[in-house]
Amino acid sequence: MAPPSWIILSTAPHVSADALPDGADLSLALATPPRLSHLTVSTRVSSADPDPDARLKSPHVLAADPSGLLLAMTPPPLSESSPPTERVRRGPDGVEHTFTISYIPDPDYAVLDVVSATAHRLPDHDIFNAGCLGVIAAPGAKASGFMVVEFQFIVGGTGASLHCFSSQTGAWVEKDVRNPLPRWIWNFNNVVSHNGKLWWVDTAAGLLACDPFADNPDMAYVPLPENDDDNRDDGARGCACYYCSERQIATRRRVQLSNATFRCVQITSARKTKDHAHDTAPATVTMRTLADPETAHWTLDYKVPFADIWADHTYKAAGLPEKEPVLAFIHPNNPDVLYFSLDDYLFAVDMRAKKLIECEAHESGVSSSSLLAWELPPALTAPAAGVPENGSNDESATAASA
Structure with a gap:
């Protein structure tokens, strides 16, 4: 059977010393949505014996590129750092308090090429915020060409910087860019590689976008659709x-x-x-499309009350409770289909038809931060007949280099 065109990737890779093909740094077990696909990395990528003092205890996928690249953050291996030291402080009451100072090692970073099943570890660099990191394939370059970029800013400053690692030079460089919202505290939910640019997505403020390969990147800003008072809930x-x-x-x-x-x-x-204190506005889902990034024009696609979905026989047949779910992600090929998580279930709804079309129980539970909807590169989606779109009869396949 052919693999699916896209997957729901668990962002928590497994670490294994012997469960991989010879010479491979990683493997990807593919499963048709709504089941999860799982990544396994070798101990060359993520240590099997991480430093117990590190904050990060297990590897995590941060970002992806359509070419088949994944950016992963991994816990550092056990190091021979200086042992903890004890300090004594005397309080205002004259009582001495002893506290311990210890070194907290930084995480490591690697770019995983799923097509070739190889990993490229990044050299050490002062990374301020892993949530500001993205990966993008080099334009017109070989399959292994890429750049990892972190957006660094200081609140109140009109300028910011891109810290860029290029696989072609093997070095980090810094490029100055403008900060479109100097007084805003940027907090990015994801960093997307699209149309030769990196897009930093802050779901409270908007999108930043630029071509990091340019000598002088021009940072664009796209605000999100405006919210009127009717869209603000009580919280x-x-x-x-x-x-x-x-x-x-x-x-x-x-x-x-x-x-x-x-x-x-x-x-x-x-x-x-607002106008009728005793009237209740229903819980709804609204989608808008960025019709023109240059003018930041968003168009309304649909606005659907949850009550309409709950009333449909497909939802009732699934046995799910009639309570507000958590939005997990949008189908990467069909914007009419949204995925939600509720309790231990991940389910998909055709919003225009107001029908539940997929539902899968996950024993460990699911959350939007632990899932990545990812379109697979062509090298991993060889066409073949017989794979149902809903994946009900699909068996997992493994993608890795021999």
Whole structure:
């Protein structure tokens, strides 16, 4: 059977010393959605004996590129760092307090090429925030050409910087860029490689985008669709500051590529209306499409009450409770299909038809941060007949180099 065109990748790879083909740094066990696909990396990529003092205890996939590249953060191996030292501090009451100072090792980073099953470890660098990191394939380069980029900024500064590692030079360089929102505290939910640019997605403020391969990258800013008061739930209205209010709303929003176009999906919880204190506005899901990145023009696609989905026989047949789920991701090829998590279930809904079309139980539970909807590169999607779209009869396949 042919593998699926896209997968739901668990962002927590397994680490194995012997469960891989000879010479391979990694393997990918493919499963048709809504089942999860799992990545296994060798101990050359992620240590089997990580440093117990490290904050990161297991590897994690941060970002992806359509060419088949994954950027992973891995726990550092056990090091011979200086032993903890004890310090004594005398408090205002004259009592001495002893505390311990120890070295906390930084995580390591690697770019995983799923097509060739090889890994490229990055040299040490002062990375401030792993959430600001993205990976992008080099334009017109060989399959192994790539760049890893971190956006670094200081709140209040009009300038920022890109810290770029190129596989072609093997070195980190710094490039100056403008900071479109100097007073904003950027907090990126994901970093997307699309159309030769990296896009930093902050679901509270908007998107930043540039070509990191340019000598002088021009940082563009695309604001998100405006929210009127009717879209603010009671929790967001109760926040004391604008920033906190926007962050509250951002927890119910997802910005993602679907059918090669950015989509913005937002869940609005049931709430009392402004004009009628005793009336309740229903919980709804709204999708908008970025029709023109140059003008930041978003168009409304649909607005669907959850009650309409709950009332359909397909939802009732699944036995799921009628309560607001968590938005997991958008189908990467069909923006009409959204995936939600609820309790230990991951399910898909055709929003225009208002019908549940897929549902899968996961014993360990699922969350949006542990899943990555990823379109596979052509090298991993050789065409063949007989694979059902819903994957009900599909068996997992393994992608790795021999």
